[in-house]
Amino acid sequence: MEIERKFLIKEMPDLQKYPSKELEQGYLCTSPTVRIRREDDEYYLTYKSKSKDDIAREEYNLPLTKESYEHLIKKADGNVIRKRRYLVPAGKGEGGRDLTAEIDVFAPPFAPLVLAEVEFTSVEEAKAFEKPQWMGDDVSSDRRYYNSYLSTVDAESIIDMFNT
Protein backbone atom coordinates (compact mmCIF):
# COMPACT_ATOMS: atom_id res chain seq x y z
CA MET A 1 0.00 0.00 0.00
CA GLU A 2 1.37 3.39 -1.00
CA ILE A 3 0.36 6.37 1.18
CA GLU A 4 1.69 9.71 0.04
CA ARG A 5 1.07 13.44 -0.27
CA LYS A 6 2.28 15.77 -3.02
CA PHE A 7 3.22 19.45 -2.76
CA LEU A 8 4.34 22.34 -4.90
CA ILE A 9 7.61 24.09 -3.94
CA LYS A 10 7.50 27.57 -2.38
CA GLU A 11 11.24 28.06 -1.94
CA MET A 12 13.69 25.60 -3.51
CA PRO A 13 16.11 23.88 -1.07
CA ASP A 14 19.79 23.70 -2.11
CA LEU A 15 19.41 20.42 -4.00
CA GLN A 16 23.12 19.89 -4.70
CA LYS A 17 23.58 18.78 -1.07
CA TYR A 18 21.27 15.78 -1.46
CA PRO A 19 21.51 12.36 -3.16
CA SER A 20 19.68 12.05 -6.47
CA LYS A 21 18.75 9.66 -9.28
CA GLU A 22 17.89 10.12 -12.93
CA LEU A 23 14.38 8.84 -13.71
CA GLU A 24 12.77 8.08 -17.05
CA GLN A 25 9.25 6.67 -17.21
CA GLY A 26 6.32 5.91 -19.46
CA TYR A 27 2.80 4.55 -19.08
CA LEU A 28 1.24 1.53 -20.77
CA CYS A 29 -2.13 2.38 -19.23
CA THR A 30 -3.38 4.72 -16.53
CA SER A 31 -6.46 3.16 -14.87
CA PRO A 32 -5.11 1.04 -13.28
CA THR A 33 -1.62 2.47 -13.73
CA VAL A 34 0.96 0.28 -15.47
CA ARG A 35 4.21 2.24 -15.54
CA ILE A 36 7.73 1.35 -16.64
CA ARG A 37 10.60 3.27 -15.11
CA ARG A 38 14.37 3.52 -15.24
CA GLU A 39 16.12 4.76 -12.04
CA ASP A 40 19.76 5.28 -13.03
CA ASP A 41 20.59 1.70 -14.14
CA GLU A 42 17.71 -0.09 -12.43
CA TYR A 43 14.48 -0.93 -14.24
CA TYR A 44 10.96 -1.56 -12.92
CA LEU A 45 7.41 -2.24 -13.95
CA THR A 46 4.98 -0.69 -11.48
CA TYR A 47 1.30 -1.46 -11.08
CA LYS A 48 -0.91 0.88 -9.04
CA SER A 49 -4.55 0.16 -8.34
CA LYS A 50 -7.12 2.93 -8.70
CA SER A 51 -6.96 5.33 -5.76
CA LYS A 52 -9.95 5.45 -3.45
CA ASP A 53 -9.08 8.61 -1.50
CA ASP A 54 -6.15 10.28 -3.39
CA ILE A 55 -3.72 9.26 -0.62
CA ALA A 56 -3.57 5.45 -0.39
CA ARG A 57 -3.39 2.87 -3.18
CA GLU A 58 -2.00 -0.61 -3.75
CA GLU A 59 1.38 -0.65 -5.50
CA TYR A 60 3.63 -3.40 -6.87
CA ASN A 61 7.18 -2.66 -7.99
CA LEU A 62 8.53 -5.49 -10.16
CA PRO A 63 12.05 -5.73 -11.58
CA LEU A 64 12.74 -5.56 -15.31
CA THR A 65 15.95 -6.15 -17.25
CA LYS A 66 17.48 -3.32 -19.30
CA GLU A 67 16.39 -5.18 -22.48
CA SER A 68 12.77 -5.65 -21.35
CA TYR A 69 12.64 -1.99 -20.26
CA GLU A 70 13.88 -0.79 -23.65
CA HIS A 71 11.34 -3.05 -25.35
CA LEU A 72 8.44 -1.83 -23.19
CA ILE A 73 9.25 1.90 -23.24
CA LYS A 74 8.54 1.83 -27.01
CA LYS A 75 4.97 0.78 -26.17
CA ALA A 76 4.39 3.74 -23.82
CA ASP A 77 1.48 6.10 -24.57
CA GLY A 78 2.16 9.80 -25.10
CA ASN A 79 5.12 11.50 -23.39
CA VAL A 80 8.05 9.71 -21.82
CA ILE A 81 8.80 11.71 -18.65
CA ARG A 82 12.37 12.49 -17.58
CA LYS A 83 13.23 14.06 -14.23
CA ARG A 84 15.90 14.11 -11.53
CA ARG A 85 14.74 13.00 -8.10
CA TYR A 86 16.43 14.42 -4.98
CA LEU A 87 15.96 12.95 -1.49
CA VAL A 88 15.53 15.79 0.99
CA PRO A 89 14.72 15.64 4.75
CA ALA A 90 11.12 16.67 5.50
CA GLY A 91 10.76 16.59 9.29
CA LYS A 92 9.55 13.85 11.61
CA GLY A 93 6.75 11.30 11.37
CA GLU A 94 5.19 8.78 13.77
CA GLY A 95 7.45 7.83 16.68
CA GLY A 96 9.91 10.53 15.64
CA ARG A 97 11.05 8.71 12.47
CA ASP A 98 12.75 10.80 9.79
CA LEU A 99 10.56 11.71 6.83
CA THR A 100 12.03 12.20 3.36
CA ALA A 101 10.65 14.28 0.51
CA GLU A 102 11.31 13.19 -3.07
CA ILE A 103 11.78 16.41 -5.01
CA ASP A 104 11.25 15.77 -8.72
CA VAL A 105 12.83 18.32 -11.07
CA PHE A 106 11.27 17.70 -14.47
CA ALA A 107 13.24 17.90 -17.75
CA PRO A 108 11.67 19.46 -20.89
CA PRO A 109 8.91 19.62 -21.98
CA PHE A 110 7.76 19.71 -18.35
CA ALA A 111 10.46 22.06 -16.96
CA PRO A 112 10.21 24.21 -14.87
CA LEU A 113 7.80 21.90 -13.06
CA VAL A 114 9.05 20.74 -9.65
CA LEU A 115 7.02 18.58 -7.25
CA ALA A 116 7.72 17.17 -3.79
CA GLU A 117 6.24 13.89 -2.57
CA VAL A 118 6.36 12.43 0.92
CA GLU A 119 5.58 8.78 1.60
CA PHE A 120 3.98 7.75 4.91
CA THR A 121 3.50 4.50 6.79
CA SER A 122 -0.13 5.21 7.77
CA VAL A 123 -3.02 7.48 6.80
CA GLU A 124 -2.81 8.98 10.33
CA GLU A 125 0.84 9.92 9.77
CA ALA A 126 -0.06 11.43 6.39
CA LYS A 127 -2.83 13.55 7.91
CA ALA A 128 -0.64 14.67 10.83
CA PHE A 129 2.21 15.79 8.52
CA GLU A 130 3.35 19.37 9.06
CA LYS A 131 5.08 20.54 5.91
CA PRO A 132 8.47 22.27 6.05
CA GLN A 133 8.31 25.96 5.19
CA TRP A 134 9.89 25.40 1.75
CA MET A 135 6.85 23.38 0.64
CA GLY A 136 3.91 25.08 -1.08
CA ASP A 137 0.32 24.01 -1.79
CA ASP A 138 -0.82 20.42 -1.27
CA VAL A 139 -1.72 19.11 -4.75
CA SER A 140 -2.29 15.44 -3.77
CA SER A 141 -5.82 15.51 -5.19
CA ASP A 142 -5.05 17.61 -8.29
CA ARG A 143 -5.01 15.23 -11.25
CA ARG A 144 -3.06 17.74 -13.37
CA TYR A 145 0.03 16.90 -11.31
CA TYR A 146 -0.24 13.13 -11.74
CA ASN A 147 2.70 11.92 -13.81
CA SER A 148 0.23 9.66 -15.61
CA TYR A 149 -1.73 12.76 -16.64
CA LEU A 150 1.43 14.60 -17.74
CA SER A 151 2.23 11.65 -19.99
CA THR A 152 -0.98 12.34 -21.94
CA VAL A 153 -0.79 16.12 -22.52
CA ASP A 154 0.89 17.99 -25.35
CA ALA A 155 3.66 20.57 -24.87
CA GLU A 156 1.40 23.60 -25.47
CA SER A 157 -1.19 22.62 -22.91
CA ILE A 158 1.65 22.08 -20.43
CA ILE A 159 2.79 25.68 -20.88
CA ASP A 160 -0.81 26.86 -20.45
CA MET A 161 -1.25 24.70 -17.38
CA PHE A 162 1.57 26.19 -15.33
CA ASN A 163 0.81 29.77 -16.37
CA THR A 164 -2.72 29.73 -14.94
Add this chain to the structure above:
Amino acid sequence: MEIERKFLIKEMPDLQKYPSKELEQGYLCTSPTVRIRREDDEYYLTYKSKSKDDIAREEYNLPLTKESYEHLIKKADGNVIRKRRYLVPAGKGEGGRDLTAEIDVFAPPFAPLVLAEVEFTSVEEAKAFEKPQWMGDDVSSDRRYYNSYLSTVDAESIIDMFNT
Protein backbone atom coordinates in the same frame (compact mmCIF):
# COMPACT_ATOMS: atom_id res chain seq x y z
CA MET B 1 5.55 -18.46 -6.11
CA GLU B 2 4.15 -20.61 -8.94
CA ILE B 3 5.17 -24.29 -8.97
CA GLU B 4 3.83 -26.30 -11.88
CA ARG B 5 4.42 -29.12 -14.34
CA LYS B 6 3.18 -29.34 -17.92
CA PHE B 7 2.23 -32.46 -19.89
CA LEU B 8 1.10 -33.52 -23.34
CA ILE B 9 -2.17 -35.50 -23.59
CA LYS B 10 -2.06 -39.22 -24.40
CA GLU B 11 -5.80 -39.86 -24.32
CA MET B 12 -8.27 -36.97 -24.12
CA PRO B 13 -10.66 -37.01 -21.12
CA ASP B 14 -14.35 -36.26 -21.82
CA LEU B 15 -13.96 -32.50 -21.41
CA GLN B 16 -17.68 -31.66 -21.63
CA LYS B 17 -18.11 -32.92 -18.05
CA TYR B 18 -15.79 -30.27 -16.59
CA PRO B 19 -16.02 -26.52 -15.93
CA SER B 20 -14.19 -24.29 -18.42
CA LYS B 21 -13.28 -20.72 -19.26
CA GLU B 22 -12.43 -18.92 -22.47
CA LEU B 23 -8.91 -17.43 -22.35
CA GLU B 24 -7.31 -14.82 -24.58
CA GLN B 25 -3.79 -13.61 -23.87
CA GLY B 26 -0.86 -11.67 -25.25
CA TYR B 27 2.68 -10.79 -24.14
CA LEU B 28 4.22 -7.36 -23.70
CA CYS B 29 7.60 -8.95 -22.98
CA THR B 30 8.84 -12.43 -22.20
CA SER B 31 11.94 -12.15 -19.94
CA PRO B 32 10.59 -11.41 -17.41
CA THR B 33 7.09 -12.28 -18.61
CA VAL B 34 4.51 -9.49 -18.72
CA ARG B 35 1.28 -11.03 -19.91
CA ILE B 36 -2.26 -9.67 -20.27
CA ARG B 37 -5.13 -12.12 -20.17
CA ARG B 38 -8.90 -12.23 -20.43
CA GLU B 39 -10.63 -15.13 -18.58
CA ASP B 40 -14.28 -14.98 -19.68
CA ASP B 41 -15.11 -11.45 -18.44
CA GLU B 42 -12.22 -11.02 -16.00
CA TYR B 43 -9.00 -9.25 -16.96
CA TYR B 44 -5.47 -9.53 -15.53
CA LEU B 45 -1.94 -8.37 -15.96
CA THR B 46 0.50 -11.09 -14.91
CA TYR B 47 4.19 -10.71 -14.14
CA LYS B 48 6.39 -13.79 -13.89
CA SER B 49 10.04 -13.64 -12.91
CA LYS B 50 12.60 -15.64 -14.87
CA SER B 51 12.46 -19.32 -13.94
CA LYS B 52 15.46 -20.78 -12.14
CA ASP B 53 14.59 -24.48 -12.46
CA ASP B 54 11.65 -24.71 -14.96
CA ILE B 55 9.24 -25.54 -12.11
CA ALA B 56 9.10 -22.62 -9.66
CA ARG B 57 8.89 -18.89 -10.35
CA GLU B 58 7.50 -15.76 -8.76
CA GLU B 59 4.12 -14.68 -10.12
CA TYR B 60 1.87 -11.66 -9.58
CA ASN B 61 -1.68 -11.59 -10.92
CA LEU B 62 -3.04 -8.03 -10.99
CA PRO B 63 -6.57 -6.98 -11.98
CA LEU B 64 -7.26 -4.88 -15.08
CA THR B 65 -10.47 -3.28 -16.27
CA LYS B 66 -12.02 -4.32 -19.61
CA GLU B 67 -10.93 -0.95 -21.04
CA SER B 68 -7.31 -1.24 -19.88
CA TYR B 69 -7.17 -4.84 -21.17
CA GLU B 70 -8.43 -3.78 -24.60
CA HIS B 71 -5.87 -0.95 -24.63
CA LEU B 72 -2.98 -3.22 -23.63
CA ILE B 73 -3.80 -6.18 -25.90
CA LYS B 74 -3.10 -3.89 -28.89
CA LYS B 75 0.47 -3.54 -27.60
CA ALA B 76 1.08 -7.33 -27.48
CA ASP B 77 3.98 -8.78 -29.48
CA GLY B 78 3.28 -11.45 -32.10
CA ASN B 79 0.33 -13.81 -31.73
CA VAL B 80 -2.60 -13.30 -29.40
CA ILE B 81 -3.35 -16.80 -28.05
CA ARG B 82 -6.92 -18.06 -27.64
CA LYS B 83 -7.78 -21.29 -25.88
CA ARG B 84 -10.44 -22.94 -23.74
CA ARG B 85 -9.27 -24.10 -20.31
CA TYR B 86 -10.96 -27.10 -18.64
CA LEU B 87 -10.47 -27.97 -14.96
CA VAL B 88 -10.04 -31.74 -14.65
CA PRO B 89 -9.22 -33.87 -11.55
CA ALA B 90 -5.62 -35.14 -11.57
CA GLY B 91 -5.23 -37.33 -8.47
CA LYS B 92 -4.02 -36.50 -4.98
CA GLY B 93 -1.22 -34.30 -3.67
CA GLU B 94 0.36 -33.71 -0.26
CA GLY B 95 -1.88 -34.65 2.66
CA GLY B 96 -4.37 -36.22 0.25
CA ARG B 97 -5.50 -32.87 -1.23
CA ASP B 98 -7.22 -32.96 -4.64
CA LEU B 99 -5.03 -31.93 -7.57
CA THR B 100 -6.53 -30.26 -10.64
CA ALA B 101 -5.16 -30.25 -14.18
CA GLU B 102 -5.82 -27.25 -16.39
CA ILE B 103 -6.30 -28.68 -19.86
CA ASP B 104 -5.79 -25.97 -22.48
CA VAL B 105 -7.39 -26.61 -25.87
CA PHE B 106 -5.84 -24.09 -28.25
CA ALA B 107 -7.80 -22.31 -30.99
CA PRO B 108 -6.26 -21.70 -34.46
CA PRO B 109 -3.50 -21.19 -35.45
CA PHE B 110 -2.35 -23.42 -32.58
CA ALA B 111 -5.05 -26.13 -32.86
CA PRO B 112 -4.78 -29.11 -32.44
CA LEU B 113 -2.36 -28.30 -29.62
CA VAL B 114 -3.60 -29.41 -26.18
CA LEU B 115 -1.57 -29.09 -22.97
CA ALA B 116 -2.23 -30.02 -19.34
CA GLU B 117 -0.74 -28.10 -16.42
CA VAL B 118 -0.85 -29.01 -12.75
CA GLU B 119 -0.07 -26.48 -10.03
CA PHE B 120 1.55 -27.62 -6.77
CA THR B 121 2.04 -26.12 -3.33
CA SER B 122 5.68 -27.29 -2.98
CA VAL B 123 8.56 -28.55 -5.12
CA GLU B 124 8.34 -31.85 -3.19
CA GLU B 125 4.70 -32.27 -4.18
CA ALA B 126 5.57 -31.48 -7.80
CA LYS B 127 8.35 -34.07 -7.86
CA ALA B 128 6.17 -36.73 -6.17
CA PHE B 129 3.31 -36.23 -8.66
CA GLU B 130 2.14 -39.44 -10.36
CA LYS B 131 0.41 -38.48 -13.58
CA PRO B 132 -3.00 -39.96 -14.47
CA GLN B 133 -2.85 -42.44 -17.36
CA TRP B 134 -4.44 -39.92 -19.79
CA MET B 135 -1.37 -37.64 -19.49
CA GLY B 136 1.55 -38.00 -21.90
CA ASP B 137 5.13 -36.72 -21.84
CA ASP B 138 6.29 -34.14 -19.30
CA VAL B 139 7.19 -31.02 -21.32
CA SER B 140 7.77 -28.65 -18.36
CA SER B 141 11.30 -27.87 -19.57
CA ASP B 142 10.52 -27.72 -23.29
CA ARG B 143 10.47 -24.04 -24.25
CA ARG B 144 8.51 -24.79 -27.44
CA TYR B 145 5.43 -25.34 -25.28
CA TYR B 146 5.70 -22.07 -23.38
CA ASN B 147 2.75 -19.85 -24.30
CA SER B 148 5.23 -16.97 -24.42
CA TYR B 149 7.18 -18.86 -27.08
CA LEU B 150 4.02 -19.67 -29.05
CA SER B 151 3.22 -15.96 -29.11
CA THR B 152 6.42 -15.37 -31.12
CA VAL B 153 6.23 -18.07 -33.82
CA ASP B 154 4.53 -17.88 -37.22
CA ALA B 155 1.74 -20.23 -38.34
CA GLU B 156 3.99 -22.32 -40.64
CA SER B 157 6.59 -23.07 -38.01
CA ILE B 158 3.77 -24.10 -35.67
CA ILE B 159 2.60 -26.72 -38.16
CA ASP B 160 6.21 -27.94 -38.54
CA MET B 161 6.66 -28.02 -34.80
CA PHE B 162 3.81 -30.41 -34.04
CA ASN B 163 4.58 -32.68 -37.01
CA THR B 164 8.12 -33.51 -35.85
